[in-house]
Amino acid sequence: MIFVIGWIQRHHVVLGLLHALILLTTIILDYSLTFHSCDLFYWCAMARTLLNEHLFLPKIVAKFALMFCIAFECFSPHQWVIRLFKRRARRRFANFIVRRLVMQLDQASESLPKSGDGLDLSDPLTQQNYVQARMAQYRAMDLFRRDANALLVQRLPLIGNPHLFVLEEEEDLLARAGYSSIGLQVTEQVIQDLIRPYHQATKDKRPRQHC
The missing domain is CATH 1.10.3350 (HP0242-like fold)
Structure with a gap:
């Protein structure tokens, strides 16, 4: 299509x-x-x-x-028909990258050790789990920021631009994980509001992954 x-x-x-x-x-x-x-x-x-x-x-x-x-x-x-197709595709892509970000952040949080009496924060394995979870969150935000910039800043045409194309396999992956929809009307303004804090903090310290 x-x-x-x-x-x-x-x-x-x-x-x-x-x-x-x-x-x-x-x-x-x-x-x-x-x-x-x-x-x-x-x-x-x-x-x-x-x-x-x-x-x-x-x-x-x-x-x-x-x-x-x-x-x-x-x-x-x-x-206006062509512009309508473009707007619909851009809205679908914006909705997709927000749902993907939420899923990846949730998955990173679920990999963290559960708080409890037996949790030892000085344990090297526990510390490594926290570092890996935080690295996964940073990767998710980097991916979101890249695609959001392609949508908002670069203004590239939809056809022929792989960054603004949503594969059916990716949609199926979100649906199987329970993220087929979210209670948020995703617009380009919402995307811009989401990436503004990241844009101001591009030089944040990031944890080094232990080998």
């Missing part, structure tokens, strides 16, 4: 002009047949007659140029 949308986006002007030309030709032929009894044989004879005239080609070129200009002006408002 994404390839069909991309092809339509690249050739929407030609498709619009072609449909306009077909529609105009159909209207002219139907009108001529209904009110003047001019069938296809009449138009073939007319074409053969006009071929003998010297001004036939300039006239045809001028008419086609006029029809193309009119069709282009008529179909230009339909650019």
